[in-house]
Amino acid sequence: MASIATNQTILVVGGGISGMTAALEAAECGRQVILVERNTSLGGRTAQLYRYFPKMCHPTCGLEINLRRMKANRNLKVLTLAEIRSVSGKRGDYTVKIRLSPRYVNEKCTACGECARAVETEIPNPHDYGLGKIKAAYLPHAMAYPLRYVIDPSIIATEDGQRAKKACKYDAVDLEMKEELVEMKFGSVIWATGWKPYDASKIQPYGYDRYDNVITSIEFERLADPHGPTGGKLLRPSDGAEAKNIAFIQCAGSRDENHLRHCSRICCMASLKQSQYVSEKGESKSTIYYIDIRAIDRFEDFYRKVQEDPQVSFVKSKVANIQLDEKTGELILKGVDTEGYHRYEARHDLVVLAIGMEPESLGIPLPEDIITDSSGFMEGSKDLGQFGAGAASSPLDVNRSAQSATAAALRAIQSIYRTSSAEGGQ
Amino acid sequence: MSYRNDFLKEVEENVEEGEWVKMCMQCGVCAGSCPFGPHWEHSPQKIFMMIRAGERIQVLSSDSMWMCTSCYNCIVRCPRKLPITHIMHGLANYAHRLGLAPKGQPTRVFAKTFWDNLVKTGRVNELKLTLSHYFRDGFIQGIRNALAMKDIGLGMMKARRINPMELFGGHGLQDLEGFHAIVAKAREIEDRKKGLKNG
Amino acid sequence: MMSEMKTAAYLCSGCGLGDKLDMASLSKVAQKAGKMAIVREHPFLCSEEGVKLIHDEIEKESVTHAVIAACSRRSKTEAFSFPETALSRVNLREGVIWVVAEGHEEIRQEMAEDYVRMGCAEVKKMKLPRGNPESGKEKNILVVGGGLSGLTSALEAAETGYKVVLVEKETRLGGWASKIWKRVPFSSPYNDPQNTGILELISKVSAHKNIEIHVNSAILETSGAPGKFVVRIGKAEGTETEVKIGAIIQATGFSSYDISKLPELGGGLPHVVDQAGLEQLAIKAEGKPIAREDGKPIRSVAFVQCAGQRDESHLPYCSGHCCATSIKQAMYFKDAHPEVDTVIIYTDLRTPGMGEDFYRSAQEKGVIFTKGKVSSVENAGEGCRLKFRDLILDEESTIEADLVVLATGQVPNSGVNIELPEERNQVSVLNLSYRQGKDMPQLKYGFMDSHFICFPYETRRTGIYAAGPVRRPMDMLQATEDATGAALKAIQAVENASLGRAAHPRSGDLSFPTVRLEGCTQCKRCTVECPFGAIDEDEKRFPLFNESRCRRCGTCMGACPVRVISFENYSIDTVGSQIKAVDMPDEFSEKPRILILACENDAYPALDMAGMKNRCYSAFARIIPVRCLGSVNTIWITDALNSGYDGVMMMGCKHGDNYQCHFVKGSELANYRMGKMDDTLKQLGLETERVTTVEVAITDHEKVAAFINDYAETIRIIGMSPMKGFG
């Protein structure tokens, strides 16, 4: 692997929608690309979404196309369970250390699933943010790429580990696998490391840490997904009852100097979308508590559509706090509708926090010449050899991430072209 | 003529923390967080909007700010970190000093009584404070108020938490002149700044 | 060609296939019915040795056509990739043993054997795609529009080593960006307006050795295809140039919505301007306090957001930039003279991302924001009186201001709307010599993208990309990003074209459509229905295929009533032969056969996932993946019915407004064609239920199983087809 990477090669860090887009667009221009993903499979956060706004289409649909592009492209190599440890050097000549964590399953895996059947231990399913459980030998999800099982480190030294090994007819389970540190050369680096949800428990008035029935918008996506822990039913965590009266609280962490200074852009649209998951369930109601509904450009059409939905109501208010009715498990939202000053104490059986975005932490200090903004989003490196793409560069929705990633791909190609033409190459 | 900035500027110059008023983004978290919220004619966030809209008299003659219990919920929840409690105090003080605050507003009256009581000896004399508060509306009403609360009074006395002797003296500062000089000077500087006549 | 054909079938018995299926008889089927020259069985075909076995035989036995009977074509794709061999994947794992419930061993075996027959039949009809020989090698990039987007695209492409031709209709470059005083900040700190930098950009572009500039010019004609466009550029003076172009970027920007259409908001009054109008005053003031057109200094200014926007009687959409733009313009006033009263009246303040810092900064500068709905703006004394509903204070309110600024929206300069009749149209931008029309198809409100979520750059004209506000409403920062991305797509398009490969979504596909003109009846369906305008007509009115414009969806093949259009590895025959290969039990067997034609992009993965999740469905189903439902030719269905199938089900993507078809029109066309199927059925004396179409999304792994089972039940109820044995 290391051999194919040269100062003509582009490194893309992060295998979410932005990283895949950047890598594919560059590779389909005939460039050598290595895509490095920290998790067990590609797709990132979009693979954990049920649907996209405003078309209500399915993220895995675009993922399928991208995976097919990837399988068909020989310029592109993918490393999963791979984490960047350090980046040194300069434009056209970066040295990158990459840590490869063991999957304990080698390329012989046929994804037949025998190991999962043999193993008894269950672990919280990372794909469902731990809302459901999964066997400790597992396929990350039905669209996982690479299509290969993973064995959770927790069972390696146990009988279960042995069971998995025995169950595999193809000698694909390798409990001896060790962590590796590889070093590669790259001409340019694209950071597509994406975002992570703001820690909801820090938003104390909403009691995410105290009340089972207060969840985040990304957890709600898993509830709505037929592949998710509830098979697509909107069941509230406290007692598994179906949630019929759901509150969506905007700016959960965003636009708040006690938390995130910036607006995370996607949350309004995400809640509008999720209100439609609710309306599809028959009589269920949604209430959206907001400061400003930020439905930019043609998303306005979708906002209008939701406004016309009799099952959805809007309240211009930042909810002040949430209290629990211990008898019914209902949540009591207190606040004031600032359009004309109307006080409310509203009961809901489930509260979804439209949680804000912050840049995903890399676990390593960024190369010092990379410029970031006040919220830590990445603008790129001074030497024009490294670039931020997608949500790593700014709070962006999917189409703007794809746009940003495509732009980053060109900049990376350009910086390689500059270097090599400076060396009299190309 | 609305949305001229005259009143906003007046507030920024004369009201404690007044320069924060323009930073409000009308989310309403303060209004929803106030324990006495239901008793406010205008919520804090609405008052900020009224100030921007130039509704001077409506704001300064309102008894809303006088409902502030100083619980500080609004301050810790405000996403723009406005020191709302202090702005409310500042507005109340400004309205009071301009003589625009509602006459006989109980908290306004009590606050005045408290301050006078404080300044007199340098420390608050709770019994005198209580009595003068009860007798604010004259002797008869005072007796009523006092009787209404007599159980509490007696209870407190039994618990040795009210001292009848305080009526004749009680706690006080040794350097009372020094204290008075400081208060007078501070008041003089503040009034000069805010262009208020000493009163 | 056929004479050199050497066939081989490789059957895998791994993953439980060996336990659940009679491999010996499967091999026999491959030999006898399938007529495969070589048949091999392997316990672990995707293993190194397994793959090596296939490689070696391709080498030594010069196998040209191979069938791999193992797992789904979506699994082990890299392992089973043999670029020099025509390949058919038979899906025995996800498609048979994982979906047939226990206790149905007999029909499960029949299902597997049919699939082997189908694979063998298909592969023999396949040719190895060699790529489009008509590929154009031209790599120059044409950029139409010399505003911020166009200049950026041109510079970025040129800086990557590609030659660029830049065409601007006005006499000077710069567009809107050169008509504004300052821009909203692009990078932190997001506190103050920044210089536009447009002059630097113009001079870089003008000086660049790779860029040829045509100002005061327009496109007279664009003909050809990616890699070999021929573009005639005309100067206003009348001179004409012809350039050879590989790919095109349309960055023609936007016009600001005409404020005279907003009389209720004072459009047309002397002291009411739009944002562009204010920029002119600001440029005149050069950073000093801004004065009005009549020279009167401005003491108070009111900004009306969403003027004629988010309003179905004007522009239904939000232009996205206007809130930040008004904030910036209010700062012009506050920075020059803090005493000026500036009020911004909005309904939703939209400053996403770091825009929030910019919003806060304006508040710190003393800009006042109020949530309200403006009802009227009239002349009053020296200035204007603005009436509005104050939504926070819940009262009618008026503001008197020296100047009112209307934040009007962006109207894309997209040229001709090819769906409208000529007369209702404006001048064309590209003047395409395409049969389907002079400009790019538009998605909505004149914006010309197609898949604006996952694949924002995909238009419906291959090798032509839209960049900037003509693609969707956007601000300057977004436009810069967008133009850079569009430059990449253009570069990618010329590289693909030069190799004769398809562009998105079948990028890298070397197959391309061929037509037997001698059979063509000139019905024009292919030329009309191609979602990408790839097919023109020659002087003899025959369809003229422009392979490099083609996305390989096969819609033309589906459209053709005389079946003269085909791809090397995907044709009427490759599918038709599979349909015929199925072994048809007689009508007393109570073993119906249900043909399922499934879109390979969404339905087929959903069927695979049904298998992975053990959602069982009827073993009477025979599933054939198709490139797109648009490629389904009705002959397949009539053939199927004639040869005794009891039902035909089509599984495709959502169509209509929020279509999910990757080829935009495919599933819609299929739906339209099937609408006509009922008559055919009646002629054949068959129940209309025998042909059905369902919408399937990729996540519907549960639904697909249910669809099939419910349909099997319907068939059971209406009974076996009477056509058996006549086919």
Next chain:
Amino acid sequence: MAKKSYAFYPGCSSQLKASASNYLVSVNSMCRILDVQLTQIPDWNCCGASIAYAEGGELPRHAINARNFALAEKHLPGQDIVATCAACWLGARESKERLDVSSALMRETNEALAAGGLHYKAEVNIRHMVEVLIEDFGYEELKKPVVKPLENMKFAGYVGCQTNRPFGIDGESFENPKYLDKMVETLGGEPIGQYDQKVTCCGGALAFSEPEKSQKQIREIVESAYDHGADMIVTPCPLCQANVEIYQSEINKKQGTKFSMPVLYYSQLMTVAYGGSAKDAGLDGHVIPPRKLIDAASKK
């Protein structure tokens, strides 16, 4: 452990025979046991509490607090100022922080202080007794002297407003502070779980001027304590203590409730747990006598 010394700011209500005199008694006993030396700031004055703003305005309020700081700097140099009253702590700390950030205010304040022959050097540090206990001792240390664990007693930890917002105790949340519960546990008592009124405002100074509105608050605070099976309420704030305790009879009278929920100070709990007598703990200073605690104290 070495003796700890602090400049003590008891505040008006903690004076002898004042509404929180029993707070002072228990604090003194507690400090004796913990070997803490509290020296009152000589001639300290009132902080202005949360009500002085209306007549006193801004500068006078800061000036009177600065007077206390100046006296502390002068007579007890280097010692942290420790307040036991929430309002005193808050008022003082607010003034200190405003003076720290505004040089203009600082100048004006010292101009005023000069009139009284004083000067503020901005060297003081203002803390609440609870901070001292948690930060300078820590729960482990506070556990050591326990000789009479408060067994079979359930306490509702009522934190209220002013020790909690806007400054609060380090590491505690505004909405769900846990330090009182932790203290109760440290002393062997049982804190009630999810006490939803733990940070509800009691009406503060407005209990005087707006009795009905305040008593509505107080009712909720007491009711929820009952609902969660508490025997007593414990609080760090004299005004909370007074309001929540003394108005129960009023509420009973007006609304027919039968409230009789004792309201204590953390310092009283500690004194008893440390083996102090009911008198040492000032348990005799209650309108609603805390029987259970009195019994515990009197047990040998």
